[in-house]
Amino acid sequence: MIQLHYLERSRAIRILWLLDELCTDFELIQYQRDANHRAPASLKAVHPLGKSPVIVDGDLVLAESSAILRYIDARYGGNRFSPPSDSDAAAVHDEWLDYVEGSAAFPIMLTLIGGMTGGLSEKMDAFVAPGRDATLRYIAAGVGKGPFLMGEQLTLADMQMFYLLQVADRAKLLADYPALTTYLARLTEQPGLKRAIERAGETGA
Structure with missing residues (x-):
């Protein structure tokens, strides 16, 4: 087990x-x-x-x-x-799955941690902001056709993306990205995620 x-x-x-x-x-x-x-x-x-x-x-x-x-x-x-392993969709799915922590997480997590420790300095925010904004625009474009990253099917990539967008929301980064707030709300309504949050006792998270 x-x-x-x-x-x-x-x-x-x-x-x-x-x-x-x-x-x-x-x-x-x-x-x-x-x-x-x-x-x-x-x-x-x-x-x-x-x-x-x-x-x-x-x-x-x-x-x-x-x-x-x-x-x-x-x-x-x-x-x-996961998409069929011999499909182009599998390669795109793997890109999304690895992108979340490989590239996307850094500017978003840095912004959140900065907010928890008194805020990013002006110079640091100027350095982080372009990459952060490009990241959020890229994800928003990816979910534009929806309802999920790979279209109609909920995949591992969506499960991977959920936590990062939850962090972005806590850092108040999603206000200018309605596609992302809609996507995050859609993920939050998935029955499996609801059960997981309840099981972990994180209903207020």
Whole structure:
């Protein structure tokens, strides 16, 4: 049985969402952030990085959201939330899946952390803003035809994107992007995500 090591208010919501969609048996092991909003040291006993999400499945210990999503969907979901592997859509889907943390997250997370620590300096904001705005425009264009990133089908890429847009919303970055606020609301209404949020006790997140 899969163990999901779940840190509150973290990227782990992506994995919990997928597991709830697949109705797969799993054990949810929850962790609270410390006073500095960091993961507790006990997570390092599970994985050397001490971060979440992490899954344990038999002898396999796996970190990183996109790797975990791909593994679970392939092993337990029959690739239900992925396009056919020999299609062009699979390549585009992989691009979205990796883009979220590979490029898109940096300017958005930096803005959020800046807001939590007194705000970005004028010079830093001038450096971050162009990339941040380009990122949000790119994602908005990607969901423009909707309802999801890959069209009609909810995929792993949407599960990956949810947390990042949730962060962007907390950082008050979505006001000028109605396509993104609509897309985020659509994701939030997905039954599997609703179950995951309720299961994790993060209904106020």
